[in-house]
Amino acid sequence: MPGQHPIYDHIERDARVRAPQRSPSTAGEVIPPPTIPRPAAQSAQPNQTAASDRPIAAGPGFLKRALRRLMPNTKAQPTPARPTPVRNDRSMQKLAAAAHRLWLRRAVAGRPTARAGQANPGAPGQLVDALTATPGEPKLPDEVFPRLHWGGLFLYLGDNEKSVRNLAEAYDGKRGFTVEQPVTVIHANTLGMRLPGVTPKGFAFLARKTQLIQPGDFTERFTYHVELTPCPAGPFAPDGYVVTKRVPTYHDLLQRLRHKFPETDLNDLRKRAHKLVDHVFPTFLTREAAMLGILQNNLDPAFRDKVPKPLGIEKDQRGFVRTLHMKWMRIGGEPISQLDFALQAAELLAALHDQARVMHLDLRMDNMVITPVGVGFVDFGSACRIGEQVSRSPMLGELFGEMMRTSQIQRMLGKMIERGHVTNNAIADVYGKVDKTVDAFYLAVQIAKPHVNPDLRQYIAYDSESDTAKALSALTAAVLRPKNPEMAQYKSATDLVRGLRRIERRVTR
Ligand SMILES: Nc1ncnc2c1ncn2[C@@H]1O[C@H](COP(=O)(O)OP(=O)(O)O)[C@@H](O)[C@H]1O
Ligand SMILES: [Mg+2]
Secondary structure: OOOOOOEEEEEHHHHHHOOOOOOOOOOOOOOOOOOOOOOOOOOOOOOOHHHOOOOOOOOOOOOHHHHHHHOOOOOHHHHOOOOOOOOHHHHHHHHHHHHHHHHHHHOOOOOEEEEEEOOOOOOOOOEEEEEEEEOOOOOHHHHHHHHHHHHHHEEEEEOOOHHHHHHHHHHHOOEEEEEEEEEEEEEOEEOOOOOOOEEEEEEEEEEOOOOOOOOOOOOOOOOOEEEEEEEOOOOOOOOOOEEEEEEOOHHHHHHHHHHHHOOOOOHHHHHHHHHHHHHHHHHHHHHHHHHHHHHHOOOOOHOOOOOOOOOEEEEHHHHEEEEEEOOOOOOOOOEEEEEHHHHHHHHHHHHHHHHOEEEEEOHHHHHEEEEEOOOEEEOOOOEEEEOOOOOHOOOHHHHHHHHHOHHHHHHHHHHHHHHOOOOOHHHOOOOOOOOOOOOOOHHHHHHHOOOOOHHHHEEEEEOOOOOOEEEEEHHHHEEEEOHHHHHHHHOOOOHHHHHHHHHHHHOOO
């Protein structure tokens, strides 16, 4: 691809040696950036484009939807300034139900929801896709944030216009949320009629959790600044959002480094932050954009929806990608069994290695999603092509060298070898190396304890005492500590698939 950053050439050149080309190669190319509007400056102005004012799409349920809209059940209206009397609980619930019908029913159909005053359904720690609150229930952004999935919605309904507006203000582009529907008047009609002064009236707004962590918080789980960005709904953005991954700002990164290394000299941290923001992160994000293009071009169609589809990039003057927009692989769908999780993940990994000739190298549970089409992988920021000689570029050689010394997976592998928990020679040999066996090793570890990522807990049925869980733990043990470490049965993703199929046959017999 002429005119692209040399990093693309590097990935392509080395990979070309061995990678089978499946389709006319535009590998490394990403689809030109769509115009993704910046999040609109949200204001608590009356909502002019409430759901009820939009055209009703034709298709199944058209008549029902059209009738529902004609019935004056719920209607969003510009907010009048008139004060409203305090409501009793019953009418409050009625109003909340009306607001729910207006904004949430379709948006979260089939997804877990809860009242803010009650615990989330399911096991402790399980997250929901929508939370509804009325006065008296927990309603502050910091109380709501930890209970919602990324992209989850918070609906608040109150009777005091001023306090609802104040609360909406606290969510407006702050504390990890974006206000999606500004403060709007909600009526709960009785017998299909609205009687002035009698029909209960409330004020509601809807906010979406668009950040992964709250401003000022620190985590080891993520590195880049990743958020949901609103955009026109379409085939690549069914929910009206795309995922935007950016190089973090110097300021944010320095804060993080100071938090992580409180003892280190500030000037050292400043130098490190500059290097990361100016060179290291843009390099890896540029590579990631290229890898996503390669995956779309080389994976069989069945696997293409299981990795992020690149939708656009923004580069700096040097040609480095600083912002990458991708399709949001939204967590959801029917829960799957632990065995299905393991099988789908291993099959996807085998496709990654054998079809796209790409190794992931950071296959932590945080970089996996479960969507209605099954298990998916995200975060190809550390990925490398099989056959790519990173050491041929001094800069890449140094960066990958450092990554292989410091990544969570490599550190864990080192410790496990030291303690005798990994004796499989094929795995021990790749410690500190850029090699696809690292992926197989880490997947074998993950499938035995799939509940590490809180976002996925309710989507993987896992019972540590079940026969399947025991069989999977035995498989993990066989991968890590085979009877004959020199002639191990399991070395690759395909070997794992084979072992898992065997368990499947046994369990379903
Ligand atoms: N395309 C995507 N679809 C769904 N979730 C995503 C997508 N990209 C990233 N994520 C979520 O955002 C998190 C951080 O993104 P990731 O690419 O892993 O960045 P980092 O390199 O900082 O770890 C992921 O762990 C995942 O939860
Ligand atoms: Mg990640």
